[in-house]
Each structure stands twice: as C-alpha cells, then as structure tokens.
Amino acid sequence: xxxxxxxxxxxxxxxxxxxxxxxxxxxxxxxxxxxxxxxxxxxxxxxxxxxxxxxxxxxxxxxxxxxxxxxxxxxxxxxxxxxxxxxxxxxxxxxxxxxxxxxxxxxxxxxxxxxxxxxxxxxxxxxxxxxxxxxxxxxxxxxxxxxxxxxxxxxxxxxxxxxxxxxxxxxxxxxxxxxxxxxxxxxxxxxxxxxxxxxxxxxxxxxxxxxxxxxxxxxxxxxxxxxx
Amino acid sequence: xxxxxxxxxxxxxxxxxxxxxxxxxxxxxxxxxxxxxxxxxxxxxxxxxxxxxxxxxxxxxxxxxxxxxxxxxxxxxxxxxxxxxxxxxxxxxxxxxxxxxxxxxxxxxxxxxxxxxxxxxxxxxxxxxxxxxxxxxxxxxxxxxxxxxxxxxxxxxxxxxxxxxxxxxxxxxxxxxxxxxxxxxxxxxxxxxxxxxxxxxxxxxxxxxxxxxxxxxxxxxxxx
Numbered sequence: 001x002x003x004x005x006x007x008x009x010x011x012x013x014x015x016x017x018x019x020x021x022x023x024x025x026x027x028x029x030x031x032x033x034x035x036x037x038x039x040x041x042x043x044x045x046x047x048x049x050x051x052x053x054x055x056x057x058x059x060x061x062x063x064x065x066x067x068x069x070x071x072x073x074x075x076x077x078x079x080x081x082x083x084x085x086x087x088x089x090x091x092x093x094x095x096x097x098x099x100x101x102x103x104x105x106x107x108x109x110x111x112x113x114x115x116x117x118x119x120x121x122x123x124x125x126x127x128x129x130x131x132x133x134x135x136x137x138x139x140x141x142x143x144x145x146x147x148x149x150x151x152x153x154x155x156x157x158x159x160x161x162x163x164x165x166x167x168x169x170x171x172x173x174x175x176x177x178x179x180x181x182x183x184x185x186x187x188x189x190x191x192x193x194x195x196x197x198x199x200x201x202x203x204x205x206x207x208x209x210x211x212x213x214x215x216x217x218x219x220x221x222x223x224x225x226x227x228x
Numbered sequence: 229x230x231x232x233x234x235x236x237x238x239x240x241x242x243x244x245x246x247x248x249x250x251x252x253x254x255x256x257x258x259x260x261x262x263x264x265x266x267x268x269x270x271x272x273x274x275x276x277x278x279x280x281x282x283x284x285x286x287x288x289x290x291x292x293x294x295x296x297x298x299x300x301x302x303x304x305x306x307x308x309x310x311x312x313x314x315x316x317x318x319x320x321x322x323x324x325x326x327x328x329x330x331x332x333x334x335x336x337x338x339x340x341x342x343x344x345x346x347x348x349x350x351x352x353x354x355x356x357x358x359x360x361x362x363x364x365x366x367x368x369x370x371x372x373x374x375x376x377x378x379x380x381x382x383x384x385x386x387x388x389x390x391x392x393x394x395x396x397x398x399x400x401x402x403x404x405x406x407x408x409x410x411x412x413x414x415x416x417x418x419x420x421x422x423x424x425x426x427x428x429x430x431x432x433x434x435x436x437x438x439x440x441x442x443x444x445x446x447x448x449x450x451x452x
Binding site for chain 2: 032060061062063064065066069070073074076077080081084085087088089092096099153156159160161162164169171174175
C-alpha cells in the first residue's frame, strides 16, 4: 500500500466511525454541537498522532505479553498532555463542554485499535500518516454529525443561527436518542450505497476485506500469530 | 536476550516500571511548563465572569475574599474595589442541580440588591435545564460580523432576580412551590436549584452584611 493511501484510507474507505465503528461513545456523546465535535476530533487526532508515532518506534522492544498495558501507558501520557494543553489554551467554553470526554480518549477504541492493528506493525512515518488520517476521518465525521444535530435542533451551525425564525429548540437530535437515530441512518445510507455499487458492477456485496467480523484484524491478528 | 518474546516475570515487571517512570517524569516536566498558562487561563475566565456582574473595578476580587457557610452551602464573597473603596460584592456558591452541582456567581450592591445572577458551571440537560442557565447573545448569519453588544446577555429566568434583595425569614420559591419566581416548564428542577442558590446566598449576605463589608473593604476606605 502506498503512503498516500495510508493517509487517505482513514478519511473515507476505513473511516473509524462509519466503517470500523470504533469510538462510538464520544461520537454519540459530544456531537451535540458542531464546535464540540470539531474540538473532540482534533484532540483525538493529536493523541492518535503521538501514540502511533511512539508505539511504532518502541514496538520492536515491547514484550508481547505486556503490550496492551504498554500501549495504554503511552496513550494515557499523550491524553494527559492534550488535556493540559486544552486547559491552558482552548476556549474555556469548549473545555467545559468536552469535560470528562477528554480523559476518556484513553479508552477510545480508535486509539488502541490503531496502535494494535497498525502502529505496532509498521514504521514511524506510515504510522504517523495513519494516525493523522484516522484522526481527520474521525474529526470530519464528528463535525458533520455535530453540524447535523445542531442544525436540526436549533437551526444554527457553529452557534450561528442560519434560520433566524427558528426560536424553539427541537430537542430530539441534540439528545442521545437523536444521535443514535442519525448515526444509524448514516450507516444505513453508507452500506446501501456500497451495496448498490456492488450490484451495479454485477458482484456480490462483501464487506471490505479484513473489516468484517470474521476477518477483522484488530483483535485476531495476534491470535493468528500465536497459533502459528 | 529476546525482549520481545520474553516471558520472564521480572523482566516484564521491570519493563512496565521503567516505562511508567519515563511517562511520569515526562508528565511532571510538562505539567510544570503549562502550569502558568493554565493559571492565567483560569484567572481570565474568573475575571470575565466577574466583569459581567460587577461594575468596573480596579482590584483582583478573587484575591479579596471571605468564606462563609449558610446551611451546608459554602459561599465565597469577593469584594470589588474601585479608587480604594468597596463598591460591590460578588458571591459564588454551588447547589445540587438535576445532574451535577450548579455553580453560580451573584453580584450584589452594597445594600444587598442583586445586580445579576450568572451560572458559571452546570451540567443540566441540553436544551432544557441548560437553557435556564445560559446567558448568550444570539449570533445569526445576519449579525455575524457586527460588534458584540457590551454588558451581560439577557436570560428571562435569571433576570428575575435583578434588583431583588432578601427579606429576613422569607425565602424565595418558584411558583410551583408557592413562591413568586416564575419557573421554566420542563426545567423545574433546575429553576428550583437556581432559586435556592440565589436565596441562600442572598440570605447569607443579609445576615452577615456588616461583617462582609468590614472584612472586604480595603484598609482606610468605606467609613460610613
């Protein structure tokens, strides 16, 4: 695979939210407004970049038996750094809105998933590209979802009213159930378009290789190696 | 020795210990570096809030403060000084809200009249309880590039308290509880919490007014 596709695959083909279905907790919880989605996405991108880089560098010496705790320590270090940076330099309203979800990036499956599935097996440059690509894919999806939810509930985008006559908030999209409904609809649309594409080409629709449950390389890769 | 495939218990433990140590040292150094910007950012946030509810002042109110207790609520009074005279007092307290404590900042004139109520920290339901707490100027695409208006943004629930002063033995209550404060339907719990918060703080100010003014006045000023 070329370097470019390492970077771009996270944005659409292997989008962490819409294809890998990772990191659903922050996706549903913080995207009640576009600003929050963007802030959360950028924070996660920063962590992904740092953790992927360091993990790809140390992967050669990490004992296999303790690799998960090692990855968690590395990720937690970067999350704490991002948290402190946001406390110091991010707008106070954004930091207050994201609150507990910044420390929770530690247990975000995207970060650990990329460490295990990509950074531990590839060199630092490709891992960095992968981290930033995945992070940007996450950021774009979260921002899009935030824009949708904010617009559907208040008629505003980035706290700026587009439809000025919209005075009473419609609460469903800004609450958790609305997020589930929207994410579900987007997933259905994406799968349907993939299915249509396959049918038009006269083929049977199969999920991207390595991404369905049987072939998912995130949790089974090391098991296969052990079996050998 | 092959570190990658080792199963030696002590080597594994040592590896984790060394990694933890490196990470701890890194974080200690980093948090030391950013501690100053963090303190500055916090001070900026506090002053931003204080400037909204107090008249123009020239001291640092968050350093000119007095802690008092009212029931089980801890209230911090902060004095705003201008030209060596105490001109107004801000009080901050917290009260149980719907989800998490609601933290408020209330500005008082020296005679006990409330200048404005500002909610500084809340985690109420977005769209319902949160609307009761938020003061925000409406931004639209039509006034995006206009200058933001000066002063404090309106909020019809919080503005009810403006100009009120506490009366001894008479607590403020929302209409649902037989009081005279209008509450927002769908956000009764939050309305109640803020009313209780404002009431406790105002009662505390009423009961301890002499002490507060004496303690917060700069030496030599405010003799009446």
